Amino acid sequence: MDVPHEINLLVQEIQRLGSKNADGQTSVKFGVLFSDDRCANIFEALVGTLKAAKKRKVINFQGELLLQGVHDNVDIILLQE
Template identity: 85%
Template sequence: MNVPHEIGLLVEEMQRLGSKNANGQTSVKFGVLFNDDRCANIFEALVGTLRAAKKKKVVDFQGELLLQGVHDNVEIVLLQD
């Protein structure tokens, strides 16, 4: 897995699906990302890509691990455009 490439794709998809929050940052709910057909085709392991992006301070979200269903309403914020 090419992590920098995957994170770049994640940023593109977040910009496509997300909206600007009160701070002017792009944010998208985990459920929207997870359930999007295009994202499902791009990311083999969306949760792993999100964790790697969080570790590199590209995105931020509450908690360590996001699970489909349970965390669908968790906001993922893009820290870098």
Template identity: 80%
Template structure:
């Protein structure tokens, strides 16, 4: 799978799992995504896909790297609406 395709799938999964925040943007907790069965089946390396999407300025989250357990309550915010 190529990175562009995985990032597109990531946007779709954030829309599926997330909800609108106070700013009207869709956001989801990292722990929700990490523990979702569908995401686990789609993304071989969820953290890598998140970093690629962040570099493309499609999403925002605090920090550089998200780790399961430690960062479960970190919001992943979708910056684009598709």
């Protein structure tokens, strides 16, 4: 798995699906990202890609691990456009 490439794809998908928040940063709900057909086809392990991107400070979200259903309303915030 090419992690930098996966993170780059993730950034593109967040920009496509997200909107600007009050701070001018692009954000998207985890549920929107998880349930998107295009994302499902791109990412074999979306949660793993999110964790890797958070570790590299490309995105931020509350908590350590996001689970479908439970965390659908958690905002994923893009830190680097």
